[in-house]
Every structure is written in C-alpha cells, then in structure tokens.
Amino acid sequence: AMFDERDRIVREKWVKIMKLRILREKLNECYHREGVNHMQNCRGLVPALPE
Template sequence: MAKQFYGEAANFPGAPENFDPSDPLADKVAAIAQREHVVREKMVKIETAKLLRERVQECYKLEGVNHYQNCKEEVKAYLESIKNVGVHRSNIGPNDKAIDQQ
C-alpha cells in the first residue's frame, strides 16, 4: 500500500526524474528540486523521531519503575528512527555519514 498524504503534503513532488547524480549540475532546476526533496525527507524523519521521543516520554511517565520492560519497543523504535538523523550521540561511529564520506 502506497503512502497517502493529505493537505499540502499531497501536492509535494517526489524526486525529479531528470536528476543525474553523476553530473548533478547538468540540469540546475533538477538539482534544486532534488535538494528540496532531500531536505523535505530529512525533515519528515526528524519530525517522526520527535513524535517517537514524545511517545517514549509518555510511556516512561505511565509505567514508572517498570519502564525498562514495558517501554522497550518504543525505545527501540525511537533509537532506530534517529540513526542518521540530526546530531545525536547514537550517530557517532558506524551510523555517522560524515565519517563514511571522507
């Protein structure tokens, strides 16, 4: 099943079809559209991580001392969502894109 977006998000274009990663500046309009697409996708990942973080915080408040056992799935989902998103301590090491690009 494909993602369905509503409101303004329904009108956002996807990645441009004429963008060539080997020569990104061949078509400058496609390069800018690609950059906007990448930034938009990163922002979606950041907001998803924020929502998951709020879910973890609520679970910790509700469960009290049993949060280690009862919030394990929420914490795993949150930690998985922050890999390669923003600047977090969990991105240091194998998940750090800056290290891979050097």
C-alpha cells in the same frame, strides 16, 4: 532540477526528524505513565530508535 533535488532531500530529512521526535515523545509519555516499571513496559518502543 537542482533545486527540486535539494528540496526533496530537505523534505526527506525533515520527515525523518519529525518521526524521531514523535517516537521520543511517545517514549517519554510511556516512561512517565509506567513509572518504576518503564524499563519493562516501554521496551517495545526502544528498538525503533535509530543508533
């Protein structure tokens, strides 16, 4: 039971890390795509980042 709980916690952390990685990739792509207008056009992605 202890190992199952540990595996669940590790899995949840891994999912959070992967979601954040995908979000950062999308933000990076938006910055490159939008160029000088990235501050305005990529604003919708920024609030989704955890503090």
